[in-house]
Amino acid sequence: MATTIQETVSAGRARRGGTRRRKGISPWVPNQHGAWAMLISPAVLGLISGVTMGVRTDAPVGYLAVLFAVLVAWFFGYFAFFAFGLAVKARNPRRRARYLKPVYVYGAVASVGIVGALLLQPELAWWAVPFAPLVAVAVGETLAGRGRSTLSGVATTVASALLYPVLTLVGQAEAATPLDVGLPAWTSMLFLAVYFSGTIPFVKSMIRERGNPRYLAGSISYHVVAVLAVLGMALLWSVGWVAGLLMVAAMLIALFRAIYIPLAARAGADWNAKRLGMAEMPVLLVACAGVLVTIY
Known part of the structure; x- marks a missing residue:
């Protein structure tokens, strides 16, 4: 009897484990908890810096909308990148399709944020110069199957840190290019x-x-x-x-x-x-x- 109960419990655990394996990682919420500090800290610090600069320079109130748009572009862009990494690694076509769905959704929201920020402050386009190579490195490492490499991590980290001067610049009423930071x-x-x-x-x-x-x-x-x-x-x-x-x-x-x-x-x-x-x-x-x- 005891053996039967033990076997039943073991079988139940195996089924639950199998279910978890089939379900896989949720592509909608990044599970790399250590990355959240890197993702959030420069954004929050940059937001404080941008608002402070806006108050000091008496910038038009519209700069607050730009700050919001940049943050939307950053966070949803990262969410899309995370899901993209899962899709690249997925071998099962059905699972890959499931992982690509948030790539499209988050990517669309991030694009709206980028377009909105550029419409309100076109000079932000200058930031593509430092951001583009970093994004290219991170995406390239992911496509090569090295999404967790040190190089990929550093590229993402530097891109996150760049958010600080970007948000600071948004609040500077007379600023035009990264050189004005x-x-x-x-x-x-x-x-x-x-x-x-x-x-x-x-x-x-x-x-x-x-x-x-x-x-x-x-x-x-x-x-x-x-x-x-x-x-x-x-x-x-x-x-x-x-x-x-x-x-x-x-x-x-x-x-x-x-x-x-x-x-x-x-x-x-x-x-x-x-x-x-x-x-x-x-x-x-x-x-x-x-x-x-x-x-x-």
Whole structure:
């Protein structure tokens, strides 16, 4: 009797597992939880910067609609890109068709956002110059079956960081091209790109490349160089000593966790994905504080 119950439970689990496998990942909601911080943080910081600039420069109230349109284009564009990555990997034609549906829907919404932003502020077309190569790299890596590669991740991360000066420019009443964005905004953009790019080798050293000493060494080396680069930016460019201190502090904390956590995991500590995400929150908050200080 006990054997029969155990077999029944096992069979039920197998059926449920099979159902989950057949259902697959939802293409409508990105499941890469670590990407949400990279996706949202520059957008929120850029929105604050753009609104602040709009108030300071007494920009026409229409700039708020442009900010909204740019954010729509960014978020729905990323959602479409995520679903596109699933469609490329899908071997089953039916599943591929299911994954392509949100590509079309989200892509259409993102296109409306792009067109709306350009109609309201045509000078935003200049941003295609830095964005286009980054998008091409990310799409190319996805088509080549390397959607999770470091190169693809860095391209997406830099594109996300670029959203900060874009939104800042929207609020500047007299601005026309990316060259009109102030140095503090560009410094913040580079800092965000450096910080979020560093999370890619760090996470890989804990998950996909766990136990690979060369990758761990590369991750630590990147963070050492990143600390020096951010320190140089803070000293040479006009971001203020408080912002510079917070930015350097964020990178020092990031360097510490890039060394300590993988070594602790090797020693037997349980560092799962959820715990890694929680450990990253203090670093992210210090990094965001550094950018916010440059605005005010």
